[in-house]
Amino acid sequence: MRRDRFVGRLIVLTLVAAATAAVTALLTARRITRRPGGGSMPDEQHLVARLRELDTAKTDFMSTVSHELRTPLTSISGYVELLLDGEAGELNAEQAKMLDVIVRSSRRLRDLIEEMLILSRIESGTFSALREPVDLVAFVERALAEIAPAAAKAEVGLRTEVRGPLSLHADPGQLDRVLMNLLSNAVKFTPAAGTVGLLARRQDDEIVLRVTDTGMGIPAGEQKSLFTRFFRASNAVRQAVPGAGLGLVIVGTVVGNHGGRIEVESAEGAGTTVTIRLPAA
């Protein structure tokens, strides 16, 4: 677990280093443009061109990093799957348990890499959404089935209230990501014996999706920063809850791209409620 977090931090640090390099280059460019006696127009054009270049370089860098991480991850998760399937001989219970830890950790890394890639697409303006007629009910059921084992393991109860049909035009992959992100956050931040609730229903011409939890909550002063990349609430950091601070940035962007709104109500120690409203079909 600790090493997994270390790798996550390493990736974040690499990104921060790249961003710092970009900012330094930008400041240098600015200093050059402020040189006395220099004509301002060509310098501004130069600055714009340089910024575009840096932006492209950053996006390419993120995309290359995630590509280079995916290849070794394929070997790790692929060979572990062979071992777990007993293709290299029978495993004893202890060995299977250890391999499960590798499976879990590589899944976390895979999710992090995917989030980084999505973030780079959001920033380069190439993160576009498909529009297909979908019924949210099926998505909710699938997401609940997927989160159920993690909730059971954390001894967190799941309570759901879904009133279909919930038709809308949306990108199915992105909708899945939003649901899974909200549910896994809720489970992750809720201690044992707590409850995570999911409500989905139509209200006038909107689909309302609400995820509530009885978890650690978000300090009032920090709630406005929730949709800032790499932001993590101070209580989450203090309690060493893993995460990179990218999930909600992606959720916010997806909801915005779908013409929806997102609201967060929370009190530290008393839980969090996230409400998403999307235009119904």
Place this chain on the structure above:
Amino acid sequence: MAVTVVLVADDDADIRDLVAFKLEQSGLEVIAVEDGQAALEQARSRLPTLAVLDVSMPGLSGIDVCRMLRADAATAGMLIIMLTARVQEHDVEGGFSAGADDYVTKPFSPRELVSRIQALLSRSRA
């Protein structure tokens, strides 16, 4: 029934071995190569039923090989699955426009790769 021959091309030896091992366990005969040029030569001389091609290989990429196989009457009907670590839309479109039958992104589950291969094989037999 004759054994189905599958060509596997990936410049990463670990992934090549992983795919080859899993496919052999699933009863397929595997020809494993490490670059696009060798993939093209083996595809032309051995005429496998299906080829699993990594997109980014030195020299000829998987997409180049795919396009060349489609352009040659002798290999035009070969089933082709692309493997890639790049998941940007234009990469996927590039693969499909080159004529690939399916696309699998890394990291993938070997089990899932086998079921995609079997799905393609049974569709082409039907």
